[in-house]
Amino acid sequence: MRNLFKRHSVLPGFGLTLGWTLTYLSLIVLIPLTGLFLRTTTMTWSDFVETVTSPRVIASYRLTFGASFLAAVINSVFGLLLAWTLVRYQFPGKRFVDAIVDLPFALPTAVSGIALTTLYAPNGWLGKWLEPLGIHAAFSPLGVLIALTFIGLPFVVRTVQPALEELEAEAEEAAASLGANRLQTFYYVVLPALLPAMITGFALSFARALGEYGSVVFISGNKPMVTEITSLLIITKLEQYDYAGATALAVVMLVASFFILLAINAVQWWFSRAALQGV
Amino acid sequence: MATAISTSASGHSRAALREPLWVKAIVFTLGIGFLSLFLVLPLVAVFTEALREGLHAYFASFRDPAALSAIRLTLVATAISVPLNLVFGLAASWAIAKFEFRGKSVLITLIDLPFAVSPVISGLIFVLMFGLQGWLGPWLRAHDIQVIFAVPGIVLATVFVTFPFVARELIPLMQEQGNDEEQAALLLGASGWQTFWRVTLPNVKWALLYGVILSVARAMGEFGAVSVVSGHVRGKTNTVPLHVEILYNEYNFVAAFAVASLLALLALATLALKTALEWKIQAARPSLEPTAVEG
Numbered sequence: 001m002r003n004l005f006k007r008h009s010v011l012p013g014f015g016l017t018l019g020w021t022l023t024y025l026s027l028i029v030l031i032p033l034t035g036l037f038l039r040t041t042t043m044t045w046s047d048f049v050e051t052v053t054s055p056r057v058i059a060s061y062r063l064t065f066g067a068s069f070l071a072a073v074i075n076s077v078f079g080l081l082l083a084w085t086l087v088r089y090q091f092p093g094k095r096f097v098d099a100i101v102d103l104p105f106a107l108p109t110a111v112s113g114i115a116l117t118t119l120y121a122p123n124g125w126l127g128k129w130l131e132p133l134g135i136h137a138a139f140s141p142l143g144v145l146i147a148l149t150f151i152g153l154p155f156v157v158r159t160v161q162p163a164l165e166e167l168e169a170e171a172e173e174a175a176a177s178l179g180a181n182r183l184q185t186f187y188y189v190v191l192p193a194l195l196p197a198m199i200t201g202f203a204l205s206f207a208r209a210l211g212e213y214g215s216v217v218f219i220s221g222n223k224p225m226v227t228e229i230t231s232l233l234i235i236t237k238l239e240q241y242d243y244a245g246a247t248a249l250a251v252v253m254l255v256a257s258f259f260i261l262l263a264i265n266a267v268q269w270w271f272s273r274a275a276l277q278g279v
Numbered sequence: 280m281a282t283a284i285s286t287s288a289s290g291h292s293r294a295a296l297r298e299p300l301w302v303k304a305i306v307f308t309l310g311i312g313f314l315s316l317f318l319v320l321p322l323v324a325v326f327t328e329a330l331r332e333g334l335h336a337y338f339a340s341f342r343d344p345a346a347l348s349a350i351r352l353t354l355v356a357t358a359i360s361v362p363l364n365l366v367f368g369l370a371a372s373w374a375i376a377k378f379e380f381r382g383k384s385v386l387i388t389l390i391d392l393p394f395a396v397s398p399v400i401s402g403l404i405f406v407l408m409f410g411l412q413g414w415l416g417p418w419l420r421a422h423d424i425q426v427i428f429a430v431p432g433i434v435l436a437t438v439f440v441t442f443p444f445v446a447r448e449l450i451p452l453m454q455e456q457g458n459d460e461e462q463a464a465l466l467l468g469a470s471g472w473q474t475f476w477r478v479t480l481p482n483v484k485w486a487l488l489y490g491v492i493l494s495v496a497r498a499m500g501e502f503g504a505v506s507v508v509s510g511h512v513r514g515k516t517n518t519v520p521l522h523v524e525i526l527y528n529e530y531n532f533v534a535a536f537a538v539a540s541l542l543a544l545l546a547l548a549t550l551a552l553k554t555a556l557e558w559k560i561q562a563a564r565p566s567l568e569p570t571a572v573e574g
Contacts, residue, residue: 009378011461012471017374021386024367028438029392032404035414039407081310089307097311099554103318106546106553108500109398110520111539114527115321118328118536125324150317169296176296185296211397213503214520218527231399235507238403243412250400261395 036254039247051248060230063141065256067229068209071148072156076202079156080194086157087164101157104150109214116147117218139221144229147215152205159204163197196271200264207260210253325543328536340526340537348514349522349538352430356505356518357498360437364494365487368445373479376453377461387450393442398503402436405508409435428510433518436504441497445490452486453479489556496549500542 040048051057085091086098104112120127120137130137137143167190175185213231220227228236230253237246298306330337340346371390375383393401407413409426419426426432460482464474480487502520509516517525519542526535 009458010465011377011458011474012465013373013475014378017370018378018380021367021371021374024363024370025386025389028435028442029389032408032439033392033396035407036400036404078310078313081306082314085307085310089303091307095554097314099550100314100318102550102553103322103546106496106500106549107322108502108520108539108542108546110502110523111325111500111542111546112321114523114535114539115324115328118532119321119324125320146317150321153314153317172296182296182298182302207395211400213397213399213506218524231397231503234399234403238406238507241412243407243410246403247407250403253397254400257395257397 036247036250039243040251043244043248047244048248051245052252056224056228057230057233057249059225060228060233063144063227064210064230067141067144067148068152068206068212070145071152071209072202072206074145074149075152075156075205076198079153079201079205080160080198082153083157083160083164087161102154104152104154109151109212110218112150113147113215113218116150116215117143120146120219138219139223139227141220141227143219143221144216144227147219148209148212151212151215152209155204155208156198156201159197159201160194163194167193196268199267203260203264203267207257207264210257210260322543322547325536325540328532329540331536332533336533337537337540340534341541343534345514345517346522346534346538349517349519350541352433352516353499353518353520355430356434356437357495359434360441360498361491361494363438364441365445365491367442368449368487368490371446372449372453372483373475375450376456377458390446390450391443393439396439398440398501399507401439401504402507405432405435405439427508428512428516430516432508433505433516436508437498437501440501440504441494444494444497445487448486448490448493449483452483456482485556485560489553489560492549492552492556496545499545 043051082101086094086101117138118124120130120143122128122131122136122138124138127137135142137146171189171193172185175189180188211231213229213235216229217232220229220232222228222232230249234246234249234253237243237249297303371386374380375387396404406427409415409419409432411420411427413427426435460478461474464478465471469477499518500520501518502524505518506521506524509518509521511517511521511525513525519538523535523539523542526532526538
């Protein structure tokens with residue numbers, strides 16, 4: 001009976017390790033996450049809908065999703081340029097640049113938050129140049145965009161970089177020998193090959209930005225209806241002991257990020273199938 | 280034939296395989312400029328602001344009892360959560376990589392789940408479980424146990440956000456390595472534990488260390504999840520990132536950036552170690568692509 005479940009192996013410890021894995025996973029991850037969804041069942045459907053569509057909440061979605069989307073677009077462009085620079089060009093300090101790309105992963109978000117705020121505040125190094133131009137970077141939606149761009153950059157670079165490294169020189173050589181110029185080669189040969197990686201990087205950067213909290217709360221100014229992101233609104237509701245409201249918003253955000261991850265998987269599956277059929 | 284083509288096309292392909300110099304210059308300048316503006320400048324700002332009033336003020340920030348207690352709490356939370364996830368990572372990778380069973384890919388997806396959950400929600404789920412209005416709230420209250428707004432909650436949130444790091448480094452590597460060496464060891468009479476300690480562990484030690492480094496960095500730097508469960512009791516439930524937030528909101532900028540610089544140094548050390556380990560892992564196994572860190 002057990003062999004149906006587990007193919008025979010001479011190695012010991014299957015029961016112990018799988019048992020511990022499932023127990024620990026359930027205690028730390030599955031039960032608490034299930035609890036979140038169960039909590040929403042204490043609300044009626046109309047209460048739930050009312051909570052997640054109130055004007056202040058809608059304004060926070062618009063800011064969170066809009067700024068996350070824009071940040072992911074910016075990162076797709078500059079992430080491609082950076083990945084291209086790192087893979088194709090030789091220059092002094094390349095290893096340092098390559099390592100520093102991961103800084104947003106390694107730097108605690110609170111630190112990036114206060115650093116960005118100090119830079120873009122009206123009297124900051126960058127803010128004092130922007131302010132005379134009428135651009136208010138800190139404490140405005142633009143500040144949210146800046147923080148989310150900071151946080152998302154490595155996702156695009158780190159997904160495009162390996163794809164670019166794997167790209168075979170033959171394809172570009174073939175295009176060139178058939179008379180394509182550099183721009184045509186890039187547009188018709190290189191870009192389509194990088195597209196799956198770019199879409200994945202874009203989606204990862206977008207998904208990460210949706211849930212970001214630490215780097216945004218300092219620079220955004222947290223004005224309701226204007227610069228309040230959904231993550232902050234969840235905390236605000238929690239601090240007012242509105243557990244149901246906080247839970248409802250959390251469920252909306254969780255479902256949104258699951259759909260994005262699902263979309264990433266679908267895109268990768270579709271491209272790998274298309275690649276197989278192409279051969 | 281191939282040489283003939285490449286020589287005949289060489290005049291053409293040289294121009295078409297490389298961008299003109301001006302394009303190169305623009306791509307390089309935009310890429311590196313963007314990186315400097317968005318990543319390097321904030322890092323420089325942390326240290327500049329921290330040292331704005333000199334070394335004396337800088338070091339004075341660390342003599343504050345609240346700072347010391349924050350450092351202590353961060354170390355405690357890290358010292359508990361990282362070993363727990365290390366043991367889990369080893370158990371999970373052994374079960375998943377060394378055996379075949381149904382539902383394996385679902386299990387791998389579930390292990391990665393905490394990376395898909397945003398920091399604030401990672402804290403919220405534990406408030407819903409253990410908070411006063413939580414599922415276990417009344418029971419905990421009756422037994423005078425406090426989890427939320429206390430150290431256990433901070434540890435739990437830290438365990439959750441660092442959950443997958445070690446497992447996700449070990450699983451692909453151990454799957455790639457297969458079972459041959461372990462089977463040979465067992466055949467030669469080694470016990471299960473001996474096989475694990477002397478064969479499996481040495482084979483994965485660098486990837487293990489890589490996962491631990493990422494876990495430590497995340498455990499010490501986590502802000503959102505810990506912020507939700509902490510309650511911000513100064514000197515009691517403040518970790519280092521929360522202490523930075525409080526100092527900053529009190530307009531105590533020098534102290535805020537001084538403490539933040541500690542975290543920034545930790546981040547730089549993480550990046551340096553990570554890069555060194557990636558070279559080591561790649562040198563040992565040329566086919567292995569180090570995975571990017573998330574979180």
